[in-house]
Amino acid sequence: MKTPAILSLCLIICLSCTDKHTDKKENADLVFDKLLGTWKLSDEDQFEQWSKNNDGSYSSRVFAVAGKDTTMMEEIKVVSEAGKWNFITLVKGQNKGKTVTFTSSILQDTLVQFENPAHDFPRIINYRLPSENTMQAFIGGTTDTIYFNFSRVITK
Numbered sequence: 001m002k003t004p005a006i007l008s009l010c011l012i013i014c015l016s017c018t019d020k021h022t023d024k025k026e027n028a029d030l031v032f033d034k035l036l037g038t039w040k041l042s043d044e045d046q047f048e049q050w051s052k053n054n055d056g057s058y059s060s061r062v063f064a065v066a067g068k069d070t071t072m073m074e075e076i077k078v079v080s081e082a083g084k085w086n087f088i089t090l091v092k093g094q095n096k097g098k099t100v101t102f103t104s105s106i107l108q109d110t111l112v113q114f115e116n117p118a119h120d121f122p123r124i125i126n127y128r129l130p131s132e133n134t135m136q137a138f139i140g141g142t143t144d145t146i147y148f149n150f151s152r153v154i155t156k
Contacts, residue, residue, distance in 0.1 A: 030109040032058045032078060032085075034129050039150035046073070048150065056080065087114040087125055122146075 035050040062074035085104040102114035122139035133152040
């Protein structure tokens with residue numbers, strides 16, 4: 001009598017301990033689809049514009065607006081490879097014009113984090129969506145962390 005109860009308890013414990021940070025396609029769609037649209041950085045005329053590509057990857061352009069001038073600052077592509085999502089960024093004037101890749105380490109319905117411990121700065125890129133029109137982000141290294149607060153200005 002005790003054996004089935006113990007086996008059931010073990011099964012329940014094992015199922016409840018599954019990693020909530022897995023890179024399942026449905027989790028990725030949830031968080032990345034919530035990023036779609038244009039976001040404005042608080043107190044600055046800097047924007048992130050996220051879109052979904054036909055191949056299922058995601059892209060973002062980071063740009064600043066000063067009067068009638070728009071300056072491209074960064075191009076981002078988020079792609080699925082080997083069960084993980086890669087954040088591939090090209091920042092204008094940095095890294096000798098080469099892209100840098102960060103790999104997903106946390107992927108939830110309102111939170112995504114990418115890491116590249118070999119990169120000088122940042123080593124961590126994190127996006128959190130506490131509400132439909134609010135995005136909090138940070139980039140971090142071994143000693144410094146820079147925080148960003150965004151508001152959605154245009155949906156998809």
